[in-house]
Amino acid sequence: MNLQQNLQQRLTQKPLLLMTHLVLGYPSLAVNREVIRQMAENGVDCIELQIPFSEPMADGPVILKANQEALAAGIKVRDCIAFAAEMAREFPQVNFLFMTYYNIVFRYGLADFIQRAAEIGMKGFIIPDLPPEEGNEYLQLAKEHGLAAIMFFTPTSTDERMTEIARQGSGFIYCVARKGVTGQHTEMDDSLVEYFGRCRKATDLPLAVGFGIANREDVALLHGRADMAVIGTATIKLVDREGAAAVGPFIRSLAEA
Incomplete structure (x- = not known):
């Protein structure tokens, strides 16, 4: 079952799914492991495992800091892949995706990266700085390995652009709720409702x-x-403020929203 089919099946059981995100190696892989356990045991459907990068252009100050501190502590791509393999084995009920920037994938080797992700049980990729026009090989290799290449809609996307992006993507579409970077609050107003309708x-x-x-x-x-x-x-x-044990109740409260 591919990622899209898995999500559509889950949507027959609950009206809204949850995807969470963490930066591998921040504050440590040991804390990551406990956070993922808390998430998995409280019903998270997908988890983005971010492989740290020095210039995460789509990320706001909190995630930027997490990337920088993980790199400063010595996290390597191979560590991230080994950890992801462990998590995919331990929590098969969760759809794990690699989130990173294309420089990481390019340096590792595109074909090797995608093949390795398939081997360890990942379900797809989120690479925000790789537009579909420049990602033909990536899109083809992901498809050949049965992995989802997640594409983005933004509030500035035209209807025509959305249709083309959707044609290239798979798994699900990541709808960016507003212009800017991650971490700033998003207000649900009429323009956002109209945007979701276009999506x-x-x-x-x-x-x-x-x-x-x-x-x-x-x-x-x-x-x-x-x-x-x-x-x-x-x-x-939340983890910075209260520790990993606070994640379970937080996720449970979101699932009940």
């Missing part, structure tokens, strides 16, 4: 909404407008 018209793929989704109220507003809520910065802040 829905452009594709039959499930719609995941991220950038500024931080609490139970934000998640509740997505019911009927999206298929999956993406929680990133809020979880990292």
